[in-house]
Amino acid sequence: MTDKKVLFVSSEVMPYLPENExxxxxxxxxxxxxxxxxxxRIFMPRYGNINERRHQLHExxxxxxxxxxxxxxxxxLIIKVASIPKERIQVYFIDNEEYFKxxxxxxxxxxxxxxxxxxxxxxxxxxxVETVKxxxxxxxxxxxHGWMASLxxxxxxxYYEDEPLFSESKIVTSVYNKGFxxxxxxxxxxxxxxxxxxxEKVAALETPDYTNLMKVATANSDGVIVASENIPEELQKHIxxxxxxxxxxVPIYEFEEAYMEFYNKExxxxxx
Numbered sequence: 017m018t019d020k021k022v023l024f025v026s027s028e029v030m031p032y033l034p035e036n037e038x039x040x041x042x043x044x045x046x047x048x049x050x051x052x053x054x055x056x057r058i059f060m061p062r063y064g065n066i067n068e069r070r071h072q073l074h075e076x077x078x079x080x081x082x083x084x085x086x087x088x089x090x091x092x093l094i095i096k097v098a099s100i101p102k103e104r105i106q107v108y109f110i111d112n113e114e115y116f117k118x119x120x121x122x123x124x125x126x127x128x129x130x131x132x133x134x135x136x137x138x139x140x141x142x143x144x145v146e147t148v149k150x151x152x153x154x155x156x157x158x159x160x161h162g163w164m165a166s167l168x169x170x171x172x173x174x175y176y177e178d179e180p181l182f183s184e185s186k187i188v189t190s191v192y193n194k195g196f197x198x199x200x201x202x203x204x205x206x207x208x209x210x211x212x213x214x215x216e217k218v219a220a221l222e223t224p225d226y227t228n229l230m231k232v233a234t235a236n237s238d239g240v241i242v243a244s245e246n247i248p249e250e251l252q253k254h255i256x257x258x259x260x261x262x263x264x265x266v267p268i269y270e271f272e273e274a275y276m277e278f279y280n281k282e283x284x285x286x287x288x
Contacts, residue, residue: 017279018053022046023155023185025144027162029060029107031100032071033121037244038192040268042161043100048272049279050105057153059144061136061164062096062109064119073098073109079150084142086135087207091115093143110143122164122196129196133164134204134224138211141167145176154181157283160189160237163196166229167208169236170218175211186283189237191251193244195226227251234258239283241275261286 026042033039046056062073079095094111110116115136123129130136145168148155160168169187176182201207205221220228220235231254234240239261242252255262261282266274 017049017276019055020049020157020279020284021055021057021153021155022049022279023144023148023153023158024056024058025158025160025165025168026058026060027164028121029058032060032066032098032107033063036194038162038194041190041243041271044268044271045159045161045275046105047103048275050103052276056105057148057151057155058105058107059147060107060109061140062094062111062116063121064117065121066109068096071098076108079108079147082146084139084146086138086142087210091139093139093146095143095147108147110140110147112139112143115139129198129200131201134200134207137164137167137200137229138207140164141171142175144168145171145179145182149179149181152181155185157279158182158185158187160187160233161243162192162194163226163229166233169233170208170213171211173236174213174217186238186286187236188239188241188279188283189230189233190241190243191230191234191247191255193247195230195248198225200224200229227254234260238286239263239278241278 024046028039030039030043046058050056073096076095076097082093083090084093091112096109096111099106204224208218220231227248227250240255241263242265245265263278
C-alpha cells in the first residue's frame with residue numbers, strides 16, 4: 017500500500033465514540049494502512065456528544081465556510097480536525113450547528129431516531145466530497161463504514177460523476193450488522209431526488225430502512241466487505257447478486273492480511 021491514498025468515511029470512529037464493530041474497524045483499518053506506508057484521510061460527523069476539549073478538536077477555517085444545499089436549504093459546513101494520540105492519524109469532522117450540535121449520535125433520549133437523520137446523511141456525504149475537493153486529494157480507494165455514510169457511494173457515482181478528482185477512485189463499502197430499527201424519514205427519497213438522481217437509481221429509499229440504505233451503498237460500490245459475522249439475510253442475498261469483488265467476514269485478529277490482499281489484488285486492479 018506504499019503511497020496509495022485511502023479515504024475512510026465512517027459513521028463512527030474510535031476513540032471519539034464508544035467501541036463497537038463499526039467504530040473499532042473504522043480505527044483499525046486506517047491504522048493498518050498507515051502503518052504499511054499508505055496515505056490516509058478519515059472523515060466522520062462531529063456529533064455533539066464528542067468531547068471537543070478532551071479530544072482537542074479545532075476548526076479548520078480554510079476548509080470551512082461553504083454552504084451545502086440539502087432539500088433546497090442552504091446549510092453551512094464547518095470542518096474540524098483532531099489527531100488520534102500515538103497514531104499520527106488525523107481525523108476530519110463534518111459539522112453543522114443544525115444537524116450535529118445535539119448531545120447524541122443517532123437517537124434521542126427515548127431511543128427514537130432523530131427525524132432529520134436522512135438530511136444529516138445527505139449533508140455528511142456532500143460535506144466529505146466538497147472537503148476532499150478543497151484538499152485537492154485524489155484517493156485511490158474510498159472505504160465507507162456505517163449507515164450514516166451510506167449515501168457517499170451514490171453521490172460519488174452519480175452526483176459527482178464528472179468530478180475529475182475521483183475519476184480513478186474505487187469505492188469499497190463495509191457492511192455491518194449494526195443498523196437501526198424502523199426507517200428514516202419517509203420523504204427521504206424525495207430529498208435525494210431533489211439532487212437530480214433518476215428515480216430507479218434510488219427506488220430502494222422509498223422505504224429507508226437500514227437494509228435498503230446499505231443496498232443503495234453497495235449497488236454503487238466497486239467492492240464490498242462483509243464486516244460482521246451475521247448480517248440481514250436480505251442484504252446478504254443482495255450482495256451475492258452484485259457483480260463486484262466481495263470479501264467474506266473475517267474475524268478482527270485476521271483482518272489485516274485479508275484487507276490488504278483485497279485492496280491490492282481485487283480493488284486496485286479494477287479498471288475504470
